[in-house]
Amino acid sequence: MPSSTVTSQPTHLIIVCCHAIYLGGGSEDGCANESNWLIEPFQTGETETYIRHIEAGVAELARNPDTAILVFSGGATKRGRTSRSEGEGYLAVALEKNLFGLDTSTSTPTSTSTPTSTSTPTSPSTPTLRPRIFVDHYATDSYQNVLLPLIQFPLFAQELQARLGGASVEALSPSPSTSPSDTASDDTAGSQAQVLVMTATATDADADVDANLSRSTPTWPTELTIISHAFKRRRFLDLHVPAVRFPVARTTYIGIDPPFDPVRMPEIEEGDRLRGYGAWERDLYGVGDVLRRKRETRGWDEGAFRVETLGRFSPKARRKVENVLASRGRDDGRAPWESADAEDGTGT
Secondary structure, eight states: OOOOOOOOOEEEEEEEEEOSOOOOOOOGGGGGGGGGGOOGGGGGGGGGHHHHHHHHHHHHHHTTTTEEEEEEEEOOTTTOOOOOOHHHHHHHHHHHHHHHGOOOSSOOOOOOOOOSSOOOOTTTOOBBBBGGGGOOOOOOOOHHHHHHHHOOOOOHHHHHHHHTTOOOOOSSOOOOOOOOOHHOOOHHHHHHGGGOOSSOOOOHHHHHHHHHTTTTTOOOEEEEEEEEOGGGGHIIIIHHHHOOOOOOOGGEEOOOOOOEEETTTHHHHHIIIIIIIIHHHHHSSSOHHHHHHHHHHHHHHHHHHHTTTTTGHHHHHHHHHHHTTTSSSSSOOTTTTTHHHHHHHHOO
């Protein structure tokens, strides 16, 4: 592959928490048509809010184009109906909408470059956001929405270097091994399907990422932004962020709620207090019967995550992230992204 362009490592992780799967649509209304989404009955009328979450994520990335990466976090939670992940669906929305008129092509623009997506042609000075947008294919609940992108951050950072170096990156690594037909059909995904194709074998860029990560100290974020519903703010800032041992003082939360009416909003807040915040307050890591079963029902496969993601780290770094992944609140080791980690190292 071409030699990497010298660029600073990302330090800011922006996470958009996914809530449903956009299948794609051949009609003109696309993501605006709720029938093109896989949603639960209680989510009726909320897909426009999910689009607003996506827009907020891209807007945050545009404000931090040199230091941040954006991750759409959500696994394939409805495998009985599609193997597409929530994160892939959100990326498809961002590409379909060509958000904010910013370039969303994978390649870095030059004076002779032509955008590879349906984006508006850009000048050489236009920031290219697409190389900085990634998908977490694994998360199945709100705790994992935070933890798993944090664990994958070094992989995303290394792949960013490969993308900016001119590599042709087809896979949105780290990604599960799926075939193109598993991801989405032409009928459901439209013209953007090719952007989401993942291959069963690693690309050259993936191999370079693995090689670089196995011999270097992983890069961890120093700043975190989370985008989800406003009524979940306390759940994330009081429970999830402290549980993964990321500093709350360096975390920004952007909450956007659906337009609930004055009667339903208190019901939603009370429901989250009992079944959302309350459940996680009693079981911070989601390892008890109730939250663990929900995770399994949504397709969580810890074995696959360990092989496909943790297996790409150096042995010493792998031990660090495995300890965090397996945390039950009883070990006193530091998470690799905690500030003191810079002193003891996590590389080979």
